[in-house]
Amino acid sequence: MSQNPNCDPANGDHDKHRIVLKPPQEGGPFAELLRHRRSTKSYRKTPIDLETLSQLLGTAVGGASATHRPYGSAHARYDIVLTVIAAAVDGLAPAAYRYLPAEHALVNLEEGDHRSRIADGTLDADWLTTCPAMLLLSVDLAAANDAFEAQEAGRGERFCWFEAGLIAQNVYLWAAENTLGTVFLGGLDSVETSTVAWRLVPPSHTMLGILPLGHPAEGAAFES
Numbered sequence: 404m405s406q407n408p409n410c411d412p413a414n415g416d417h418d419k420h421r422i423v424l425k426p427p428q429e430g431g432p433f434a435e436l437l438r439h440r441r442s443t444k445s446y447r448k449t450p451i452d453l454e455t456l457s458q459l460l461g462t463a464v465g466g467a468s469a470t471h472r473p474y475g476s477a478h479a480r481y482d483i484v485l486t487v488i489a490a491a492v493d494g495l496a497p498a499a500y501r502y503l504p505a506e507h508a509l510v511n512l513e514e515g516d517h518r519s520r521i522a523d524g525t526l527d528a529d530w531l532t533t534c535p536a537m538l539l540l541s542v543d544l545a546a547a548n549d550a551f552e553a554q555e556a557g558r559g560e561r562f563c564w565f566e567a568g569l570i571a572q573n574v575y576l577w578a579a580e581n582t583l584g585t586v587f588l589g590g591l592d593s594v595e596t597s598t599v600a601w602r603l604v605p606p607s608h609t610m611l612g613i614l615p616l617g618h619p620a621e622g623a624a625f626e627s
Contacts, residue, residue: 440575443584446534446617453494455581456487456536457507459616463573465504472504474569477562480550482542483570483611486603490516491535499603502538513602521613524596528588534615538574539600540567541608567611574614584619587612 428434466472470479485502487509489495497516500509521539522531531537547559571587578585589612596610604610 436576436579439579441579441584441619442575442586443578443615443617443619444528444530444586445620446530446584446615447620448491448533449535449618450491450493451535451583451617453492455583456489456492456495456616458581459574459577460485460487460502460504461507463577464502464570465507474566474573476566476569477551477559480547480562481566482547482559482563483566484541484605484608485570486512486539486541488517488521488537488539488603489535490518517603520599524592524599524610525588525613526590526592528590528613531588531613531615533617535617537616538614539604540570540611540614541600541604542567542611543605543607544609545607564611571612571614574616578616582618583616585614585616587614 463473464485472481476482481504485504487500487502489500490497495509496511496514498514499512499517501512502509518532518534518537521537522529525531542563544560544563547563548557549559551559551562574585575587591610591612593609600610
């Protein structure tokens with residue numbers, strides 16, 4: 404007897420237990436938003452403004468209190484720290500800023516255009532030098548692991564990656580709703596990154612990724 408190539412012999416015949424689901428609704432604002440979610444790696448040099456940056460941070464990352472934000476975090480620790488690299492933001496001087504979510508405020512860390520320094524810490528993202536702003540996601544992995552040491556070694560680090568993913572999805576969806584572009588850049592040179600970002604992220608922190616923000620270039624190729 405011939406075997407169905409789509410079935411996994413180890414798990415039995417899937418065809419016998421398959422339930423065909425009803426197609427998802429085409430309409431609705433959330434479904435439409437998900438269809439417009441894209442990863443953008445090509446940006447126009449057009450600046451964004453401070454109000455746009457403020458709305459992004461307040462909606463996707465900020466919170467009304469230190470114990471509640473618009474994304475999940477194990478034990479509500481909120482270990483991820485955001486550093487804003489502003490280079491072409493109308494109403495905001497070029498500099499690196501720490502974002503304080505509970506206060507919805509920026510603290511100036513170091514003035515200047517840091518895009519080239521950050522791009523040098525990536526594997527292949529030279530195009531970051533044209534992006535008007537970006538978010539650096541960093542965390543103290545040792546502290547996170549210590550907090551969950553009683554459960555399992557390395558669990559705190561895994562929770563931090565989950566948290567970074569939730570933040571990234573919030574930023575993606577906000578950007579899609581506001582016709583802007585972003586992408587999660589996790590391709591970082593750990594040695595180079597630690598050198599170029601040591602004055603931009605808190606001591607003992609590891610950079611997990613970068614989220615640029617800007618206007619997609621004309622004819623920009625999008626990834627999923």
